[in-house]
Amino acid sequence: MIWTLARLKDPPVAKRVRILHLYPHFVKDALDTMDLSSSQSLLSKFGELAGLIRDQKKLILKQKPRLPLKFKTCRDLMQVMMEIFSGLPNLTDYHILWCGLPSVGSDPALVLSSPLRLNLRCLRLEISLEKLQYVLSSFHNQSLPELEELDLFIRVEHLNADRYDNILLMLAHMISSLHSSLRKLTVQLWEPFDLSLLFAAISYLPLLDKLSLSIPMSFPNLGNPDGLIGFLNAHSNTLRTLSIRASELGGRSLMMHNELQLGAWMDQTFSKVHLACITKLEISLYLVPFESALICVRTFSNTLTSLVFTGSHLAYEDLDLLTAAFPPSCQKQALHHARIGPVTLSPQLIDLFAERFPEMDKLELLVKSIVPSEGDVPLFCGRSNSDRDQDEGQVRRFIEEMKHRHYSDWKLRYLDLSSGSYPRLMNEEQFKSVFMQSIPALRTFV
Incomplete structure (x- = not known):
């Protein structure tokens, strides 16, 4: 770490640093080592390391001021780190990871907050609420940089909700102070925890155009729905x-x-939300129930132009319900891009998308298997998941079926069929050829 600090002290290196990750375990190491009776050995080791650096970089160190490499206390070390981290002129992305380390206390807070004096664009905090209090308190007399992205990954070390109200209010005040710059906000929890007070206390953010939510599965999820409902509305x-x-x-x-x-x-929550200008909805179905995800799509479908709906296999019946959630394509606002899957690809599925979304420009399907007709069972060969390929006969029959289809009114220009299932030995030009012929508007096939 001392060697890294010495390099960061060098201006030609410092000006090239764009992204910084800090995890303050070094404070615990330093405190634990300096508490030993043999602390002099630590200083001598620093001295030996300083000698190595001087020998290896003699020319550079002759020309530039050297970094002090002997520290009597842990605070001396942190003072040097504060000076270095606040002197990275082109730093744009800053990531803090601070949870656990109960013996460290508030000591790392000043070091961690020192880069916040710079012109940052993105800040990611993976931090417990207990530690967040120290960081916010250490910076209360100065304004934050004009962040465009704030990514919060919050942990709670003791799960005693009554003691966290003031910290949540401090965090809400910090977020509200970014009203003139913040465009993207991400909220993720390690454990289910009531964040309704946080959402309710955040003031209006006029530039916020992207919100990413990771919802814990267990009660209380993100807390009283009214807090998030009010924030979204x-x-x-x-x-x-x-x-x-x-x-x-x-x-x-x-x-x-x-x-x-x-x-x-x-x-x-989402049945009571009205977002008048939302154009892109991304839902991961990995743990989200399909029915709840469908409610979200129905709620926002009138204004959506882009949909990402992935994470769990979708049957034809599911896709029928999903596509039916959108208004008729004759309306001015129509879905132009979709990324969906995994799915079982069939000619009838292509028919469905062509009929429901004639104005679509870009379609990405994550293909798990291919069948010549909807309802057929896909057949595979191979013993392990790594070398399983689908039966070539089924794929050939699918291609033959597609040769009889012609979507003259479909405006689709970009089609991506991402799959590791259909036979690798089959010439992919066959897929490209049959889709290029059946969709006249198609310009790109992946």
Whole structure:
């Protein structure tokens, strides 16, 4: 670490640093080592390292001021780090990871907050609320840089909700102070926790156009739905992109009642949200129930031009419900881009998309298997998942069926069929040829 600091002290290196990740375990190491009776050996080791650096970079160190490499206390070390980290003139992305380390206390806060004096664009905080209090307190007399992106990954070390109200209000004040610059906000929790006070206390952010939510599966999820409902409705005229996924990172078991409870929470929340200007919706179905995701699509479908709907296999019946959630394409606002899957590709599925979305410009399908007719069971060969290929006969029959189809009114120009399932030995030009012939508007096939 000392060697890294010495390099960062060098201006030609410092000006090239764009991204910085900090995890303050070094403070615990330094405190634990300096508490030993043999602390002199630590200083001598620093001295030996300083000698190595001087020998290896003698010319450079002759020309530039050297970094002090002997530290009597841990605070001396941190003072040097503060000076260095606040002197990275072109730093744009800053990532803090600080949770655990109970013996460290508030000591790293000044070091971690020192880059916040720079002209940052993106700040990612993976931090416990207990530690966040120290960082916010250490910076309360100065304004934050004009961040465009704020990514919050919040942990709670003791899960005692009564003691966190003031910290949530401090965090809300920090977010609100970014009203003149913040465009993207990401909120993720390690454990289910009530964030309703946070959402309710954040003031209007006039430039916020993208919100990403990771919702814990277990109660209380993100807390009282009214907090998030109020936040979303307050930004109805600014939000353009909404990303939703579910998570269960804290180790609680994934039981069926969790999925049902998450579905009920999502239904209660998003059925009461009105976003007048939303154009892009991203939903991961990995843990989100399909029915709840469908409610979100129906809620926002009138203004959507882009949809990402991935993470779980979708049957033809699911896709029928999904595509039916959109208004008739004759309306001025229509879906122009979709990324969907995994799916079982069939001629009837292509028919469905061509009929429901004639104005679509770009379609990306994550293909799990291919069948010549809807309802057929895909057949595979190969013993392990790594070398399984689908039966070549089924794929050939699919191609033959597609040769009889012609979508003259479909305006699709870009088609991406991402798959590792159909035979690798089959000439992919056959796929490209048959789709280029059946879709006259098509210009790119991947």
